Amino acid sequence: MALDPSAAATGPGADEQIEPLACGRDAAVVWDHAADGMLDEHERGCPHCAAAIADAHGLDGVVHRMAQEQPLPPPSLMDTVMEAVLDTVTAELRPQDLLALDSPAGPARLSRPAAARVLRHAVDRMDGMRARSCRIEQDGVHLTVAITVTARFGVDLASVTARVRQMVVAAGEQALGAPVARVDITVVDLWDEP
Protein backbone atom coordinates (compact mmCIF):
# COMPACT_ATOMS: atom_id res chain seq x y z
CA MET A 1 0.00 0.00 0.00
CA ALA A 2 1.20 3.46 -0.78
CA LEU A 3 0.66 4.90 2.66
CA ASP A 4 1.84 3.34 5.87
CA PRO A 5 0.36 5.03 8.99
CA SER A 6 3.22 3.86 11.18
CA ALA A 7 5.75 5.36 8.77
CA ALA A 8 3.72 8.56 8.64
CA ALA A 9 3.66 8.70 12.42
CA THR A 10 7.45 8.75 12.58
CA GLY A 11 7.72 11.29 9.74
CA PRO A 12 8.54 14.97 10.11
CA GLY A 13 4.94 15.88 10.91
CA ALA A 14 4.52 13.13 13.53
CA ASP A 15 3.22 15.34 16.30
CA GLU A 16 0.81 17.22 14.02
CA GLN A 17 -2.83 16.26 14.32
CA ILE A 18 -3.82 14.49 11.07
CA GLU A 19 -6.95 16.03 9.60
CA PRO A 20 -9.63 13.32 9.66
CA LEU A 21 -12.35 12.75 7.06
CA ALA A 22 -15.66 14.59 7.58
CA CYS A 23 -17.04 11.49 9.30
CA GLY A 24 -14.17 11.54 11.81
CA ARG A 25 -12.23 8.57 10.39
CA ASP A 26 -8.56 8.71 9.46
CA ALA A 27 -8.18 8.37 5.69
CA ALA A 28 -4.98 6.32 6.06
CA VAL A 29 -6.79 3.77 8.20
CA VAL A 30 -9.64 3.58 5.68
CA TRP A 31 -7.12 3.05 2.86
CA ASP A 32 -5.48 0.23 4.79
CA HIS A 33 -8.82 -1.43 5.51
CA ALA A 34 -9.69 -1.17 1.82
CA ALA A 35 -6.35 -2.70 0.83
CA ASP A 36 -6.84 -5.58 3.26
CA GLY A 37 -10.48 -6.04 2.22
CA MET A 38 -11.56 -5.56 5.84
CA LEU A 39 -13.97 -2.60 5.68
CA ASP A 40 -16.23 -2.25 8.65
CA GLU A 41 -19.92 -1.42 8.53
CA HIS A 42 -19.43 2.35 8.78
CA GLU A 43 -16.83 2.41 6.03
CA ARG A 44 -19.06 0.44 3.66
CA GLY A 45 -21.96 2.87 4.10
CA CYS A 46 -20.27 6.26 4.64
CA PRO A 47 -19.96 8.50 1.54
CA HIS A 48 -16.76 10.13 2.90
CA CYS A 49 -15.10 6.80 3.47
CA ALA A 50 -16.31 5.62 0.04
CA ALA A 51 -14.62 8.66 -1.55
CA ALA A 52 -11.38 7.89 0.32
CA ILE A 53 -11.56 4.24 -0.82
CA ALA A 54 -12.13 5.40 -4.41
CA ASP A 55 -9.04 7.62 -4.10
CA ALA A 56 -7.03 4.64 -2.94
CA HIS A 57 -8.23 2.53 -5.86
CA GLY A 58 -7.49 5.37 -8.27
CA LEU A 59 -3.94 5.81 -7.02
CA ASP A 60 -3.43 2.08 -6.89
CA GLY A 61 -4.48 1.78 -10.54
CA VAL A 62 -2.17 4.55 -11.68
CA VAL A 63 0.85 3.35 -9.69
CA HIS A 64 0.56 -0.26 -10.71
CA ARG A 65 -0.20 0.48 -14.31
CA MET A 66 2.87 2.74 -14.55
CA ALA A 67 5.03 0.20 -12.74
CA GLN A 68 4.09 -2.46 -15.26
CA GLU A 69 4.58 -0.22 -18.26
CA GLN A 70 7.91 -0.36 -20.04
CA PRO A 71 8.57 3.31 -20.72
CA LEU A 72 10.60 2.69 -23.87
CA PRO A 73 10.35 4.94 -26.89
CA PRO A 74 8.78 3.29 -29.95
CA PRO A 75 11.30 0.89 -31.50
CA SER A 76 11.23 2.66 -34.83
CA LEU A 77 12.34 5.91 -33.19
CA MET A 78 15.02 4.22 -31.09
CA ASP A 79 16.33 2.34 -34.12
CA THR A 80 16.33 5.47 -36.23
CA VAL A 81 18.26 7.48 -33.68
CA MET A 82 20.83 4.81 -32.86
CA GLU A 83 21.33 3.88 -36.49
CA ALA A 84 21.80 7.45 -37.61
CA VAL A 85 24.13 8.36 -34.79
CA LEU A 86 26.24 5.21 -35.02
CA ASP A 87 26.40 5.39 -38.79
CA THR A 88 27.58 8.95 -38.81
CA VAL A 89 29.94 8.64 -35.88
CA THR A 90 31.62 5.50 -37.20
CA ALA A 91 31.61 6.77 -40.75
CA GLU A 92 32.87 10.23 -39.90
CA LEU A 93 35.84 10.50 -42.21
CA ARG A 94 39.05 11.93 -40.85
CA PRO A 95 41.46 13.58 -43.26
CA GLN A 96 44.00 10.77 -42.83
CA ASP A 97 41.34 8.26 -43.90
CA LEU A 98 41.18 9.72 -47.37
CA LEU A 99 43.08 9.01 -50.58
CA ALA A 100 43.39 11.67 -53.23
CA LEU A 101 41.92 10.89 -56.63
CA ASP A 102 43.33 12.45 -59.76
CA SER A 103 40.46 14.52 -61.09
CA PRO A 104 40.81 17.38 -63.57
CA ALA A 105 37.53 18.91 -62.37
CA GLY A 106 38.51 19.72 -58.78
CA PRO A 107 39.56 18.11 -55.50
CA ALA A 108 38.38 14.51 -55.23
CA ARG A 109 38.99 12.05 -52.44
CA LEU A 110 38.17 8.46 -51.65
CA SER A 111 37.70 6.81 -48.28
CA ARG A 112 40.74 4.66 -47.52
CA PRO A 113 38.72 1.92 -45.75
CA ALA A 114 36.35 1.76 -48.70
CA ALA A 115 39.27 1.43 -51.13
CA ALA A 116 40.79 -1.33 -49.01
CA ARG A 117 37.44 -3.14 -48.99
CA VAL A 118 37.28 -2.99 -52.79
CA LEU A 119 40.76 -4.49 -53.14
CA ARG A 120 40.03 -7.21 -50.57
CA HIS A 121 36.82 -8.02 -52.39
CA ALA A 122 38.72 -8.38 -55.66
CA VAL A 123 41.15 -10.85 -54.07
CA ASP A 124 38.30 -12.75 -52.39
CA ARG A 125 36.84 -13.41 -55.82
CA MET A 126 39.99 -15.25 -56.90
CA ASP A 127 40.02 -19.03 -56.87
CA GLY A 128 41.78 -20.42 -53.80
CA MET A 129 42.54 -17.02 -52.26
CA ARG A 130 41.05 -15.02 -49.41
CA ALA A 131 42.13 -11.55 -48.42
CA ARG A 132 42.60 -10.65 -44.79
CA SER A 133 44.00 -7.21 -44.18
CA CYS A 134 44.73 -4.53 -46.73
CA ARG A 135 46.66 -1.37 -45.97
CA ILE A 136 46.93 1.38 -48.54
CA GLU A 137 49.44 4.20 -48.50
CA GLN A 138 49.62 6.96 -51.04
CA ASP A 139 52.60 8.69 -52.53
CA GLY A 140 51.47 11.39 -54.90
CA VAL A 141 48.75 9.70 -56.92
CA HIS A 142 50.36 6.27 -56.73
CA LEU A 143 49.19 3.68 -54.23
CA THR A 144 51.28 1.26 -52.24
CA VAL A 145 49.23 -1.72 -51.18
CA ALA A 146 50.19 -4.14 -48.41
CA ILE A 147 47.81 -7.08 -48.39
CA THR A 148 47.72 -10.27 -46.37
CA VAL A 149 46.06 -13.33 -47.86
CA THR A 150 45.26 -16.90 -46.99
CA ALA A 151 45.54 -19.62 -49.62
CA ARG A 152 43.71 -22.89 -50.13
CA PHE A 153 45.95 -25.87 -49.52
CA GLY A 154 47.33 -27.00 -52.86
CA VAL A 155 47.36 -23.59 -54.51
CA ASP A 156 50.72 -22.97 -56.14
CA LEU A 157 52.27 -20.40 -53.84
CA ALA A 158 54.85 -19.46 -56.44
CA SER A 159 52.06 -18.13 -58.68
CA VAL A 160 50.24 -16.37 -55.84
CA THR A 161 52.47 -13.33 -56.12
CA ALA A 162 51.79 -12.81 -59.78
CA ARG A 163 48.05 -13.49 -59.51
CA VAL A 164 47.39 -11.26 -56.52
CA ARG A 165 49.58 -8.46 -57.87
CA GLN A 166 47.75 -8.56 -61.18
CA MET A 167 44.37 -8.52 -59.46
CA VAL A 168 45.26 -5.63 -57.14
CA VAL A 169 46.71 -3.54 -59.96
CA ALA A 170 43.69 -4.19 -62.18
CA ALA A 171 41.20 -3.46 -59.39
CA GLY A 172 43.08 -0.30 -58.48
CA GLU A 173 42.92 0.98 -62.01
CA GLN A 174 39.42 -0.19 -62.93
CA ALA A 175 37.47 0.16 -59.71
CA LEU A 176 39.30 2.91 -57.85
CA GLY A 177 40.87 4.85 -60.68
CA ALA A 178 44.19 5.06 -58.87
CA PRO A 179 47.43 3.54 -60.19
CA VAL A 180 49.06 0.97 -57.92
CA ALA A 181 52.84 1.36 -57.89
CA ARG A 182 53.72 -1.36 -55.41
CA VAL A 183 52.09 -4.46 -53.94
CA ASP A 184 53.40 -6.25 -50.85
CA ILE A 185 51.79 -9.65 -50.39
CA THR A 186 52.02 -11.78 -47.27
CA VAL A 187 50.53 -15.26 -47.20
CA VAL A 188 49.56 -15.69 -43.56
CA ASP A 189 47.56 -18.93 -43.51
CA LEU A 190 46.39 -21.99 -45.38
CA TRP A 191 42.90 -23.42 -45.48
CA ASP A 192 41.35 -26.50 -47.01
CA GLU A 193 37.96 -27.28 -48.49
CA PRO A 194 35.99 -29.33 -45.96
Add this chain to the structure above:
Amino acid sequence: MSATPGATPRTTPGAAPRTTLHVGDLVVARLAARAARGVPGVAGLRPDLTQALLGVAGTVFGQQRDTLPADGATAVVEGGHADVSLTVLTRLGHNCRDLAAAVQRAVSAEVGAYTGLQVTVRVTIADVLI
Protein backbone atom coordinates in the same frame (compact mmCIF):
# COMPACT_ATOMS: atom_id res chain seq x y z
CA MET B 1 17.86 33.95 -51.58
CA SER B 2 18.15 37.20 -49.76
CA ALA B 3 19.14 40.76 -50.43
CA THR B 4 22.72 41.50 -49.47
CA PRO B 5 22.77 43.34 -46.15
CA GLY B 6 24.02 46.85 -46.48
CA ALA B 7 22.88 47.31 -50.06
CA THR B 8 21.03 50.61 -50.00
CA PRO B 9 18.42 50.84 -52.72
CA ARG B 10 18.25 54.17 -54.48
CA THR B 11 14.75 55.50 -54.70
CA THR B 12 15.02 57.98 -57.55
CA PRO B 13 11.49 58.42 -58.88
CA GLY B 14 11.08 56.86 -62.31
CA ALA B 15 14.34 54.91 -62.17
CA ALA B 16 14.53 51.24 -61.28
CA PRO B 17 15.85 50.86 -57.74
CA ARG B 18 19.31 49.41 -57.42
CA THR B 19 18.88 45.74 -56.64
CA THR B 20 21.30 43.04 -55.62
CA LEU B 21 20.73 39.32 -55.56
CA HIS B 22 22.61 37.05 -53.24
CA VAL B 23 22.18 33.29 -53.47
CA GLY B 24 22.33 31.61 -50.07
CA ASP B 25 24.54 28.71 -49.05
CA LEU B 26 21.64 26.37 -48.48
CA VAL B 27 20.23 27.03 -51.94
CA VAL B 28 23.51 26.01 -53.51
CA ALA B 29 23.79 22.95 -51.24
CA ARG B 30 20.31 21.76 -52.20
CA LEU B 31 20.98 22.27 -55.90
CA ALA B 32 24.31 20.46 -55.64
CA ALA B 33 22.80 17.50 -53.79
CA ARG B 34 20.06 17.21 -56.38
CA ALA B 35 22.50 17.31 -59.28
CA ALA B 36 24.82 14.78 -57.63
CA ARG B 37 22.01 12.30 -57.02
CA GLY B 38 21.29 12.30 -60.73
CA VAL B 39 24.78 11.15 -61.74
CA PRO B 40 24.86 7.46 -62.76
CA GLY B 41 26.85 5.48 -60.20
CA VAL B 42 25.97 7.69 -57.25
CA ALA B 43 24.18 5.41 -54.80
CA GLY B 44 23.39 8.22 -52.40
CA LEU B 45 24.80 11.08 -50.39
CA ARG B 46 26.04 10.72 -46.86
CA PRO B 47 24.94 13.41 -44.43
CA ASP B 48 27.52 14.72 -41.99
CA LEU B 49 26.94 14.39 -38.24
CA THR B 50 25.03 17.64 -37.93
CA GLN B 51 22.77 16.85 -40.85
CA ALA B 52 22.14 13.33 -39.59
CA LEU B 53 21.16 14.53 -36.14
CA LEU B 54 18.97 17.25 -37.57
CA GLY B 55 17.39 14.61 -39.80
CA VAL B 56 16.62 12.44 -36.78
CA ALA B 57 15.20 15.43 -34.95
CA GLY B 58 13.11 16.19 -38.00
CA THR B 59 11.61 12.71 -38.07
CA VAL B 60 10.77 12.98 -34.36
CA PHE B 61 9.36 16.47 -34.26
CA GLY B 62 7.98 16.64 -37.76
CA GLN B 63 9.53 18.72 -40.45
CA GLN B 64 8.76 20.36 -43.71
CA ARG B 65 8.76 17.74 -46.41
CA ASP B 66 8.66 20.07 -49.37
CA THR B 67 12.28 21.21 -49.33
CA LEU B 68 14.93 19.60 -51.50
CA PRO B 69 17.17 17.53 -49.24
CA ALA B 70 20.67 18.94 -48.79
CA ASP B 71 22.05 15.96 -46.86
CA GLY B 72 25.62 15.22 -47.86
CA ALA B 73 26.16 18.62 -49.44
CA THR B 74 27.47 21.83 -47.93
CA ALA B 75 28.22 25.07 -49.71
CA VAL B 76 29.78 28.42 -48.96
CA VAL B 77 29.00 31.34 -51.25
CA GLU B 78 31.38 34.28 -51.31
CA GLY B 79 30.95 36.98 -53.86
CA GLY B 80 30.39 35.32 -57.22
CA HIS B 81 31.95 32.05 -56.19
CA ALA B 82 30.56 28.97 -54.50
CA ASP B 83 32.58 26.25 -52.78
CA VAL B 84 30.60 23.03 -52.71
CA SER B 85 31.55 19.92 -50.74
CA LEU B 86 29.78 16.65 -51.44
CA THR B 87 30.05 13.28 -49.70
CA VAL B 88 28.75 10.52 -51.96
CA LEU B 89 28.37 6.75 -51.92
CA THR B 90 28.87 4.60 -54.98
CA ARG B 91 28.60 0.95 -55.98
CA LEU B 92 31.34 -1.43 -56.95
CA GLY B 93 31.69 -1.39 -60.70
CA HIS B 94 31.90 2.36 -61.12
CA ASN B 95 35.39 3.77 -61.38
CA CYS B 96 35.78 6.07 -58.38
CA ARG B 97 38.01 8.59 -60.14
CA ASP B 98 35.66 8.85 -63.13
CA LEU B 99 32.63 9.05 -60.86
CA ALA B 100 34.15 11.89 -58.85
CA ALA B 101 34.92 13.80 -62.04
CA ALA B 102 31.41 13.17 -63.40
CA VAL B 103 29.85 14.48 -60.17
CA GLN B 104 32.06 17.56 -60.28
CA ARG B 105 31.11 18.32 -63.87
CA ALA B 106 27.38 17.75 -63.33
CA VAL B 107 27.16 19.78 -60.12
CA SER B 108 29.31 22.58 -61.44
CA ALA B 109 27.21 22.83 -64.60
CA GLU B 110 23.84 22.72 -62.86
CA VAL B 111 24.64 25.08 -60.01
CA GLY B 112 26.43 27.45 -62.38
CA ALA B 113 23.52 27.50 -64.82
CA TYR B 114 20.91 28.04 -62.10
CA THR B 115 22.68 30.64 -60.02
CA GLY B 116 25.28 32.19 -62.29
CA LEU B 117 28.00 31.48 -59.74
CA GLN B 118 31.47 30.14 -60.40
CA VAL B 119 31.52 26.77 -58.68
CA THR B 120 34.30 24.65 -57.18
CA VAL B 121 33.16 21.15 -56.29
CA ARG B 122 35.01 19.05 -53.75
CA VAL B 123 33.93 15.39 -53.87
CA THR B 124 34.57 12.75 -51.21
CA ILE B 125 33.59 9.17 -51.92
CA ALA B 126 32.77 7.88 -48.45
CA ASP B 127 31.96 4.31 -49.33
CA VAL B 128 31.80 1.79 -52.13
CA LEU B 129 28.82 -0.52 -51.73
CA ILE B 130 29.74 -4.10 -52.53
